[in-house]
Amino acid sequence: MGGTVTAEPSCGVGVLDKTSLLLGVLAEGPASLRTLSDVTGLSRATVHRLALALESIRLLTRDTRGRFLIGPRIGELAGGAGRDRLVQSSGRVLADLRARTGASARLYRRRGGVRVCVATAEGPGTGRSAGAAEGVALPMKAGAGTQVLLAWEDPYEIARTIRGADFGVAALARVRRQGWAQSLGTGELGFGAVAVPVRGADGRVEAALVLDGPVTLMSRAPGRRYGRLLIGAADGLDTGSVRPAARF
Incomplete structure (x- = not known):
């Protein structure tokens, strides 16, 4: 997984657009904090804050290596x-x-x-x-x-x-x-x-x-x-x- 993601449709609400970027990357499989930052172009601090928030409501979870992946709530x-x-x-x-x-x-x-x-x-x-x-x-x-x-x-x-x-x-x-x-x-x-x-x-x-x-x-x-x-x-x-x- 590398490069940057293709431009996603924007709803004009910053936090939702950033969340959409993260989910788009994770739809391809587990990713580390660094990978999510590199691929989306978002700062590591922003990715970390959003990922933890999404994890708290089970939209994201983590594997045994600590990488983020789509959580059970979406399913x-x-x-x-x-x-x-x-x-x-x-x-x-x-x-x-x-x-x-x-x-x-x-x-x-x-x-x-x-x-x-x-x-x-x-x-x-x-x-x-x-x-x-x-x-x-x-x-x-x-x-x-x-x-x-x-x-x-x-x-x-x-x-x-x-x-x-x-x-x-x-x-x-x-x-x-x-x-x-x-x-x-x-x-x-x-x-x-x-x-x-x-x-x-x-x-x-x-x-x-x-x-x-x-x-x-x-x-x-x-x-x-x-x-x-x-x-x-x-x-x-x-x-x-x-x-x-x-x-x-």
């Missing part, structure tokens, strides 16, 4: 705004996946440059950090869920969003062919994940259904092991206006 607000029949009825399906596999089952929605965990059933003893908890927003730069949410976008959106991602267009083409995405060690070392799309009535991908857990549970080929199971689970979602993932 909670986004998830609440998007709560619909799909989210409300997903508990049974997620719990069934957890019971059948021992892994954690989650539902993600995309909100601009981040994906938000809007529902989860945590597997027993999987040991995931708070970064995978309900309400947390993660950058659209890594992970099986991100690949599923991006793979069926138009080419321009893929090219724009994929910059800096840990996967390329070839990986997304493979996701479209096989109907699922997988990742190993992306969020945490020693963990694997598989994800499938959930589609709206117009055929667009509305959400990603994700299964994740330790590699000892998921194997080093989680897609081959659990992809079809996850597609079947998506078919069982009571989606209302959203239809389940198509079969591949």
